[in-house]
Amino acid sequence: MPLRKISAGQLMLLLFLSRIMHTMIFRAESFASGTPLMLGLLVSTAVEALLAIPLVIYFSKGGADPASELFPSRPRLLKIFYSVYFLVIAGTTVALFTGFLQSEFSNVVSPIFSVLLIFAASAYCASNGVEGLGRAGTVVFWLFAGLFVFMASVNEGGFDLLNIRPMTENDLSPFFEYLADGISSAWWLPMFCALGENLRSGAAKAAYGYLVLKLAVLEALLFLVTIILWRYVDVLGYPIFALGAYAKTDFIQRFDAINMLVWAINCVIVVGTYVFICTKPSKKPKAGSYAAAALGAGIAFISYKSGLRFNDGVFLIFKAAGVILLGTAVPAAALIKLGLKRRAEK
Amino acid sequence: MKRVLAAIVLSAALLSGCGKISDVRRRLVVHSIGIDPSDDGGYTVSYQVFSGGGNSDSGPVDASESTVKTLVSDGKTLAEAEEGLRLKTGKEVFLGDVELIVISDSLKDEGLGEFLQYFRKSDVYLGVNAVYCRGSASKVIGTKLEQGEAASILLREVVERAVEESRASSSRIIEISNAVSAPSEAIAIPLLEVKRGEDSGEDSTVSNLSVGITGGIVVSGVRPVKSADADACAGIRLLRGNAKRLSLSVNTSSGAASLCIDNIKIKRKLGFSGGSPLITVKISGRYKIMSAPENARESEIVSEAEKALLSLCEKARRLSAESGDDLFGIGRMIEKYAPSASKLYGGDFSEAVKSSVYDVFARLSEY
Numbered sequence: 001m002p003l004r005k006i007s008a009g010q011l012m013l014l015l016f017l018s019r020i021m022h023t024m025i026f027r028a029e030s031f032a033s034g035t036p037l038m039l040g041l042l043v044s045t046a047v048e049a050l051l052a053i054p055l056v057i058y059f060s061k062g063g064a065d066p067a068s069e070l071f072p073s074r075p076r077l078l079k080i081f082y083s084v085y086f087l088v089i090a091g092t093t094v095a096l097f098t099g100f101l102q103s104e105f106s107n108v109v110s111p112i113f114s115v116l117l118i119f120a121a122s123a124y125c126a127s128n129g130v131e132g133l134g135r136a137g138t139v140v141f142w143l144f145a146g147l148f149v150f151m152a153s154v155n156e157g158g159f160d161l162l163n164i165r166p167m168t169e170n171d172l173s174p175f176f177e178y179l180a181d182g183i184s185s186a187w188w189l190p191m192f193c194a195l196g197e198n199l200r201s202g203a204a205k206a207a208y209g210y211l212v213l214k215l216a217v218l219e220a221l222l223f224l225v226t227i228i229l230w231r232y233v234d235v236l237g238y239p240i241f242a243l244g245a246y247a248k249t250d251f252i253q254r255f256d257a258i259n260m261l262v263w264a265i266n267c268v269i270v271v272g273t274y275v276f277i278c279t280k281p282s283k284k285p286k287a288g289s290y291a292a293a294a295l296g297a298g299i300a301f302i303s304y305k306s307g308l309r310f311n312d313g314v315f316l317i318f319k320a321a322g323v324i325l326l327g328t329a330v331p332a333a334a335l336i337k338l339g340l341k342r343r344a345e346k
Numbered sequence: 347m348k349r350v351l352a353a354i355v356l357s358a359a360l361l362s363g364c365g366k367i368s369d370v371r372r373r374l375v376v377h378s379i380g381i382d383p384s385d386d387g388g389y390t391v392s393y394q395v396f397s398g399g400g401n402s403d404s405g406p407v408d409a410s411e412s413t414v415k416t417l418v419s420d421g422k423t424l425a426e427a428e429e430g431l432r433l434k435t436g437k438e439v440f441l442g443d444v445e446l447i448v449i450s451d452s453l454k455d456e457g458l459g460e461f462l463q464y465f466r467k468s469d470v471y472l473g474v475n476a477v478y479c480r481g482s483a484s485k486v487i488g489t490k491l492e493q494g495e496a497a498s499i500l501l502r503e504v505v506e507r508a509v510e511e512s513r514a515s516s517s518r519i520i521e522i523s524n525a526v527s528a529p530s531e532a533i534a535i536p537l538l539e540v541k542r543g544e545d546s547g548e549d550s551t552v553s554n555l556s557v558g559i560t561g562g563i564v565v566s567g568v569r570p571v572k573s574a575d576a577d578a579c580a581g582i583r584l585l586r587g588n589a590k591r592l593s594l595s596v597n598t599s600s601g602a603a604s605l606c607i608d609n610i611k612i613k614r615k616l617g618f619s620g621g622s623p624l625i626t627v628k629i630s631g632r633y634k635i636m637s638a639p640e641n642a643r644e645s646e647i648v649s650e651a652e653k654a655l656l657s658l659c660e661k662a663r664r665l666s667a668e669s670g671d672d673l674f675g676i677g678r679m680i681e682k683y684a685p686s687a688s689k690l691y692g693g694d695f696s697e698a699v700k701s702s703v704y705d706v707f708a709r710l711s712e713y
Binding site (some may be wrong): 156157158162164165166168229230231232235237245246248253254 | 442443466472473520523524527528588612675678679681682688689701
């Protein structure tokens with residue numbers, strides 16, 4: 001069976017949806033000033049651009065799956081590492097999304113039910129292959145973009161530019177905190193690495209297009225949230241949700257329900273992509289996707305019950321290790337091996 | 347299979363909501379909330395609610411006595427009062443449609459901390475105005491102002507109009523919350539008054555009620571600290587830089603004249619003079635004379651109006667400087683434009699507010 005492929009634009013949007021999902025469920029411990037957060041995002045994006053160089057060159061040179069390049073006889077061994085990594089990411093994403101549902105909405109279904117429902121839907125999406133995920137991702141992106149622009153334009157708050165302040169010594173600690181979080185949340189690098197073999201062409205377009213899109217949208221979000229909501233974000237907790245909480249029109253009094261619809265679909269597509277990556281070592285992708293979803297649901301439930309957060313020390317190291325090893329070191333090693341092989345062929 | 351899945355996904359749009367699942371008949375839709383002190387040290391909370399039961403025909407909803415009611419519930423806390431209302435009526439209390447929150451000025455000493463915490467956690471929209479009222483909030487909430495209109499909508503419009511006319515500061519829950527969470531920053535919450543005039547007898551077309559914003563109560567760090575009159579409230583909007591429109595009456599040598607100043611633009615600049623903050627405020631706007639004595643000179647009216655603007659600013663400045671309550675966002679200006687100087691104050695800008703010097707210029711041009 002030929003390998004199914006997606007375009008650079010579709011991969012870029014899947015990576016973006018994954019990142020925006022993380023922002024959506026990211027609950028700031030404190031949000032006193034937007035400047036350290038905005039600068040942290042800018043610097044972390046620059047670091048990500050550097051970390052992406054081996055990956056972009058490797059796929060631009062026509063490299064295949066890095067696992068097959070490095071271990072031609074046993075590629076599954078390395079693929080299992082990617083599977084485990086994304087199982088944990090998927091589980092934690094769903095656990096945090098469930099936590100968001102429980103904290104912001106009264107009388108929603110039980111946590112276990114929402115975890116099972118999201119993973120069941122994600123397994124179905126993953127079993128349909130990467131092309132289906134790519135197409136669905138494009139639809140969800142436009143839904144998100146429409147909602148974001150609409151919520152920002154009908155926001156009732158005034159713009160107070162006094163809230164944008166220069167960095168001071170006191171801001172250094174939150175700046176480094178956000179910087180560390182930004183870099184460790186760059187699991188788009190291992191994600192790209194795992195999905196690279198499914199990319200038709202245009203690795204640089206997908207990677208750097210994603211970085212530009214992410215930077216523009218998140219900086220715009222942080223800017224709006226800072227000048228409109230200021231300290232109130234701390235009260236509401238979730239920055240994107242907070243933007244919708246202060247938006248109102250004559251015919252839409254509350255954006256909560258629409259917000260939830262878009263985020264629920266986005267969660268399914270993003271987790272579906274993670275589950276799809278988890279099925280890569282499996283010889284039976286359909287059965288593998290349901291098995292991976294079952295494992296992911298278990299991790300999500302444990303994570304939800306134990307209250308594990310993305311910013312916790314151990315998890316921060318786990319995420320960062322994945323980004324460095326699976327997202328940068330593996331493609332760098334594959335690139336060196338590919339270069340040596342091609343030189344030998346000449 | 348795909349169609350079934352698509353139908354399930356689309357149904358999520360219709361079946362999802364932002365509150366508890368409850369039949370509309372089992373809901374108590376609250377339009378406004380009035381908070382008074384109770385005899386036992388708790389709160390008497392009045393809820394103006396929509397009561398659909400009284401409307402038998404299928405015509406448009408008439409918010410008359412039969413459809414709008416004021417229900418009262420007591421509690422040691424606001425949450426307990428809400429629970430009491432739920433038990434009393436047997437309905438789910440829905441606060442997502444609240445238009446206005448009115449707090450009696452008898453509760454001035456209580457502070458706003460508990461109220462803010464309660465409203466943040468409730469379904470109340472964060473853009474709802476919260477105002478103080480002179481006397482009983484229950485009476486204000488229950489006021490019948492105009493046949494066919496709920497008092498809450500009209501009262502909300504009274505507040506919003508005062509804010510539009512720069513006679514009061516906007517006091518949305520989010521704005522109060524943001525202001526009181528900043529060290530030394532303060533906000534003037536509008537003071538609503540409903541006055542009953544002489545009885546108009548049997549003539550039902552003459553209303554003896556007058557409703558309006560007559561000033562404000564300055565709140566700093568969740569605690570009300572002092573009162574401000576209407577002029578000082580207008581001055582606060584000018585010095586804060588967010589006044590857009592203002593109506594003024596001035597005295598000239600020929601008599602009183604009224605003018606409306608629109609399209610107000612305010613530029614604020616921070617400097618330092620002898621170690622104290624120097625705030626330069628330049629106010630410009632377009633005037634329209636609404637009424638004036640026949641022989642009054644336009645230049646004199648405009649000159650008096652410019653002086654009146656300076657006088658409003660002076661009143662606000664004095665109010666702020668007396669206690670060091672930062673009503674104009676001076677602390678944030680220092681943090682933004684003079685970060686090195688802000689270190690000297692260590693986060694508490696009350697001394698900077700007390701010693702601030704203002705250089706205010708007003709220039710009006712014809713509409």
